[in-house]
Amino acid sequence: MRRLSELDVPVVVHPDPDRPPTRAELLAGVSGAAGVIALLTERVDEELLVAAGDQLRVVANVAVGFDNVDVAAAGRRGVVVTNTPDVLDEATADLAFGLLLAVSRRVVEADRFLRSGAPWSWAPTLFTGLDVSAGATLGIVGLGRIGMAVARRARAFRMRVLATGRRAHGAEAAALGVQPSTLDELLERGDVVSLHCPLTPQTRHLIDERALARMKPTAILVNTARGPVVDEAALVAALRDGVIAGAGLDVFENEPEVHPGLLGLDNVVLVPHIGSAGLATRDAMGLLAIDNVAAVLAGRPPLTPVTG
């Protein structure tokens, strides 16, 4: 708020930080604005751009993903769109790895068991799971900045890493021992498959019934990217029927709704889209969005523009 107040423009702030604005509040709130700072919960489309008016010059999305923004429509109206890359890579990779470990070693399931008061004693087979550090194979779908941060963690855990994406063929990936792979090969070989691709028309339902069937019955799926990359109904069936062993999910197909089939399953760990929710990370995302707005309003190039 201090950084916002330093901008030499009047600032209108949605009054309730704990709930997104309703569509009506949003459309009214952006009217007459030169810059809009949006969260991923806001749909920034033609209707919103028109409601803002012709003076609108920049939409700064406080997220690295920008599938909530119609970038082409903004471009047609001469509106710059920015996102918040880099600053959230480590926090998001931490959560992806946290989910990987939690599901592999059944931490949440074991916690629930203990809290239930059920009798127990140490036993050789009690909550056995995947040995991550014994050479397990991690498949990274979409080796971008966050995927690379996950690969660094995997290397420390002595995992074999396969990855799809242009950067999988680069020097940084090679230095981490990452093996470039096709999606099918990665699905077939991965003990854990972690998704780090953006949501685009090409990646919607990339992980569908067919893809899940290619995975090992002992494999784990981790999604900290975007919910619709996975066909959630197919995932529920795969988890229920033993097609794969488990999943760690930070994102959901119809947020904030969670498929009811997931809620009843023990082999899935669910968290509410908190990948970047480190305190310092969230500050950095907010400040970067403000700096992007300030730059465009001052006639300077934005720091982190996105193109459609």
Ligand code: DGY
């Ligand atoms: C993003 O930045 O796209 C995350 O989903 C939220 O931080």
